[in-house]
Amino acid sequence: xxxxxxxxxxxxxxxxxxxxxHAVRDVSFSVERAQTFSLxxxxxxxxxxxxxxxxNLLPKRALRSAEALNFEGRDLSQARERKMxxxxxxxxxxxxxxxxxxxxxxxxxxxQLEEAVLRHKKVTRREARDRAVFLLDKVGxxxxxxxxxxxxxxxxxxLRQRMMIAMALMCGPSLIIADEPTTALDVTxxxxxxxxxxxLQREFDTGLILITHDLGIVARVADRVAVMYxxxxxxxxxxxxxxxxxxxxxxxxLLRCIPIPGQTKSGEHLGSIPGLVPTPIGELTGCxxxxxxxxxxxxxxxxxxxxxxxxxxRTYRCLLSPEVCTQNAYTGTSS
Amino acid sequence: xxxxILRTRDIVKIYRVSAGAFKEKRLLxxxxxxxxxxxKGGVLGLxxxxxxxxxxxxxxxLGLEPPTSGEVWLxxxxxxxxxxxxxxxxxxxIFQDPYSSLNPRKSVGSIISLPxxxxxxxxxxxxxxKVEDMMDVVGLARRLQHSFPNQLxxxxxxxxxxxRALVMQPDIVIxxxxxxxxxxxxxxxxxxxxxxxxNEFGLTYIVISHDLAVVEHLASRVAVMYxxxxxxxxxxKEIFQSPRHPYTQALLTSVxxxxxRLGLPETHLGxxxxxxxxxxxxxxxxxxxxxxxxxxxTVTPEPVVEGGRLVECFYPESM
Numbered sequence: 001x002x003x004x005x006x007x008x009x010x011x012x013x014x015x016x017x018x019x020x021x022h023a024v025r026d027v028s029f030s031v032e033r034a035q036t037f038s039l040x041x042x043x044x045x046x047x048x049x050x051x052x053x054x055x056n057l058l059p060k061r062a063l064r065s066a067e068a069l070n071f072e073g074r075d076l077s078q079a080r081e082r083k084m085x086x087x088x089x090x091x092x093x094x095x096x097x098x099x100x101x102x103x104x105x106x107x108x109x110x111x112q113l114e115e116a117v118l119r120h121k122k123v124t125r126r127e128a129r130d131r132a133v134f135l136l137d138k139v140g141x142x143x144x145x146x147x148x149x150x151x152x153x154x155x156x157x158x159l160r161q162r163m164m165i166a167m168a169l170m171c172g173p174s175l176i177i178a179d180e181p182t183t184a185l186d187v188t189x190x191x192x193x194x195x196x197x198x199x200l201q202r203e204f205d206t207g208l209i210l211i212t213h214d215l216g217i218v219a220r221v222a223d224r225v226a227v228m229y230x231x232x233x234x235x236x237x238x239x240x241x242x243x244x245x246x247x248x249x250x251x252x253x254l255l256r257c258i259p260i261p262g263q264t265k266s267g268e269h270l271g272s273i274p275g276l277v278p279t280p281i282g283e284l285t286g287c288x289x290x291x292x293x294x295x296x297x298x299x300x301x302x303x304x305x306x307x308x309x310x311x312x313x314r315t316y317r318c319l320l321s322p323e324v325c326t327q328n329a330y331t332g333t334s335s
Numbered sequence: 336x337x338x339x340i341l342r343t344r345d346i347v348k349i350y351r352v353s354a355g356a357f358k359e360k361r362l363l364x365x366x367x368x369x370x371x372x373x374x375k376g377g378v379l380g381l382x383x384x385x386x387x388x389x390x391x392x393x394x395x396x397l398g399l400e401p402p403t404s405g406e407v408w409l410x411x412x413x414x415x416x417x418x419x420x421x422x423x424x425x426x427x428x429i430f431q432d433p434y435s436s437l438n439p440r441k442s443v444g445s446i447i448s449l450p451x452x453x454x455x456x457x458x459x460x461x462x463x464x465k466v467e468d469m470m471d472v473v474g475l476a477r478r479l480q481h482s483f484p485n486q487l488x489x490x491x492x493x494x495x496x497x498x499r500a501l502v503m504q505p506d507i508v509i510x511x512x513x514x515x516x517x518x519x520x521x522x523x524x525x526x527x528x529x530x531x532x533x534n535e536f537g538l539t540y541i542v543i544s545h546d547l548a549v550v551e552h553l554a555s556r557v558a559v560m561y562x563x564x565x566x567x568x569x570x571x572k573e574i575f576q577s578p579r580h581p582y583t584q585a586l587l588t589s590v591x592x593x594x595x596r597l598g599l600p601e602t603h604l605g606x607x608x609x610x611x612x613x614x615x616x617x618x619x620x621x622x623x624x625x626x627x628x629x630x631x632x633t634v635t636p637e638p639v640v641e642g643g644r645l646v647e648c649f650y651p652e653s654m
Binding site for chain 1: 519526530554586591596598
């Protein structure tokens, strides 16, 4: 079975004083082994909550519902916490944005690397240590043996993130969820870390969910991508199709916002998306992007808009036909 | 020849940092001999990675801290001899994080009018009118005057920061990572605003950023910093079309543009970022440099100026 994760109709609702916040609505996707699937969107679009929902790490008051959360052929949508804690850190591991806050400053690197494997697998301390040294070496940390005795603060940001990657690989997971893994890093180091992540993921045949706000990273690293807006997936596809022929007006708008050296004219206006992201509280009808969309018409407010599939794995959530959307992508200039 | 509005020569800033309890303080050269010339109406981009000293340069230019040695001239007058207020009238900052650079207990109107009150400009009514004009200019609805920063979005907050910087009609605005805390769609709005304001008021900008795409979009000249030194400086076009320093080349290849067919770049850089307290001998970039030789490890390169471009490397790419 190549598929490791299948998410079907995932919803996350958070009851607030002002009403129910529909943070994640009707999100479906699947991830295969050795494949990088990217969830991309701006802050507050629900991409991180989607990841937390998969691992059942949502805040207590958040309500999760899903038609199915199939992980390695087993449905986790009803799994109890005990079951989940056997899977998390073992078959499914996570890499967070800021390595300094997700590492414990009071324990040595060796200690933190070995913890998960000692807990989940029947191994001796010696074997756990050997595995840690092997993986530190894999992620390009020199003098791995002596590093095990160091504490997180003794490493630079780039090295810490390398260590986080080693930690995520300790138990040989079949899925890694990386939430903004390089946002806190410098640009040159970012490129190195992403290259490392991509090569290890292929080597260990692991599925990767890459959560980011940076379309540049998505384009260079991912195989498939889902663009999220206001809790919903608005467009999915393979990266070449999606970046070269974006269909949804939001995706098109986002791509026009990004300056590209040598292509966008410096000193001239970039495209921008007017207005603000709405907060999805209470009853929602119609397209949540319609107030910022320049192609919006009356029907956009009237009906629930489903994802339209134009070819396997290529979907978008808009009333306009794919031909019209494609045309918009070419004729649309900065507003 | 254009007018030089701001000039620095060999500014150095050394901090004494704690190396642990009971240990002697160690010296950190945050800025190690930086010379900048800024022409009126120009936009200088200052790029480099964290810890390279670009924000310290901003603080020195703003006169917030005196340089350890070297001099900053504002319109050919040394800012060490100019009164703080006079400097503040001419140079204003826009900081990175609009969440921490605005006082949460003051209303938007009061934040924007603070510089006017400090400089005792106009009556209360005139100040209010100026604030409203400024809010129109930066695209903030006037009704937000009485709101507090926590009621605003990130983009709106950054507009408040821009309005506050411009209300004194300064000549120079130093933008320190003006968009890195913002979402892409909002980043584009703020960049467009900065471009418009520059054209409208004839401002001179220094744009500090780690994002080369942002710098390329705004700047006319770019200076690349590494460990407290400017290692390459040239016009934006020259830097982007024919980078000479290996570090500049690595920075440029690391820019991840949304072009899926390009894949991940290979930077050919070592992973060991040096400790600025204990910089390597010779060229400070040599531990990461793919071209480094014995000479780089022992001899410190001098800046070389050729055809209006500066580069500090023994083996620069030919022009």
